[in-house]
Amino acid sequence: MRALLRVKRPGRLAAEAAALLIAVAVAFPLYWMVLSAFKPAGEIQSTDARPWTLAPSLDSFRRVFEQQDFGRYFLNSLLVAGTVVILSALVAFLAATAVTRFRFKFRTTLLIMFLVAQMVPVEALTIPLFFLMRDFGQLNTLGSLILPHLAFSLPFAIWMLRGFVKAVPEALEEAAYIDGASRTRFLWQILFPLVFPGLVATSVFSFITTWNDFLFAKSFIISDTSQSTLPMALLVFFKPDENDWGGIMAGSTVMTIPVLVFFVLVQRRLVSGLGGAVKD
């Protein structure tokens, strides 16, 4: 890396200028979203789209939270994503331990199945899942969102955690057993804390797919809006005659911020975790 930094000076300056310019361009949609959320109604519906505002207002946010029961949707989304993240991490940790620390029949077959399972277009399964949820009386409940997302997050999480579990030296396991630790004790008190960074990186993915889910929320929560999640609440502001852009942008901002915070908190682990999962 240092070698590459030693390239000719004008070249590097041009590269840095390009990088900064691209960073601005990539960040611009997010800036515009937050800006529009704070713009007063008159400015947002004005034809000269100014990239700043001199009179920031909270009107759009107020409208979002008052009119649409947004707080409730927010909590629902948080509840669904949080449950999926925790359960998925535990279940995937156990499964990843099984496929990396043991040699048993069908192990390789299972691994291939986990890989293939990642490729299944879950959107195509909306139809059978809809009937499954109906038959179990789960339509219009948060459970109808938690269960499928939990299941669909597993193959990738197991695949990704494998690298982290593998990285824990086997000598450590032997030492623990020699010292008289039981298998359960080794699993939860030694292996689990060591693999935890990997669990965090993995949980980013399950959190995001669950938090972002639009299709299942739209298909399974059909009549009881008290069980709706954020994406559905956002669509309310799209009206056939005129979209309420202020409301849409304020709602989008509220929906994006938790994910952004989550991402920034774990970004370092994410990058190294991805490297680990990919290179393995």
Place this chain on the structure above:
Amino acid sequence: MTTHTSPLKATPPGAAGAGDGAPAARPPRRGRSASPRTHSGWTPWLYLLPALVLLAGLLVYPIYQLGLISFLEYTQAQVSGGEPTTFQGFGNYTTLFNDSQFWQVLLATVVFAAACVVSTLFVGCALAVLLTRVRALPRLALMMAALGAWATPAITGSTVWVFLFDPDFGPVNKVLGLGDFSWTYGRYSAFALVLLEVLWCSFPFVMVTVYAGIRAIPTEVLEAAALDGASQWRIWRTIMAPMLKPILIVVTIQSIIWDFKVFTQIYVMTNGGGIAGQNLVLNVYAYQKAFASSQYSLGSAIGVVMLVILLAVTLVYLRLVRRQGEEL
């Protein structure tokens, strides 16, 4: 990647899972005598149980159901129990394959996904290389902006991009001087708009992953090439790309899978598939057939077609991975 010395590596692809299961093959260093492992044969299955139960109930069974429904006559009448379900054989597939709209949607899906994959990979790799050539501050800025785009939920990304390109209130038309040109009106401009959004939210994964991969390449190699006067393009083509091949395969396949399944962006940005369905892709098409016109069996048949296509991609991927002799 290729330096693994695990005993499993010798297992030929055809004998997957057959050779490594026998108790005798268990490496003795597992230290069975050191701990109470009387039932160790069952332990892995115990650990796997929750995952397998969930996957069986919510993935495998629905796939079976999907296939089943695609062979039945299943519309609103059958759902509400008014009429008995009847077996149709390949009737739904015949209907589907004789529908010119299906072929049009399939073609659009493939072309759109291909355009997304190519542009995502190109931009992601180019920016990953760019990241290696700049100092910490610009690198951090670009990394942070990319993570922001990556973290943005598909639905809010879609709403923001539609707003940016709004004919009346959006800044893009104003800056480009396009007046009240409506991006979502024409078929190709609408697809282009969705492509831009998909590119925006999916290049960061490629960039971050490839960047992590480049950092793992020994600096001496790159240093030597730079000293010999190799151009950046040549360094990429002859050194980085071959060394990054495993990572590139992963990001390519992931991109194909993601971009083939784009749903939210199309649904939100083109309002459910565009004017007269001009922007439909398979996923949205299946959804509209099933939930908007209650033709659940046709929707399921489309789902099966998608499943088969993605399965084919997966098999190609597995072959590529296996050919590299990678251990599972």
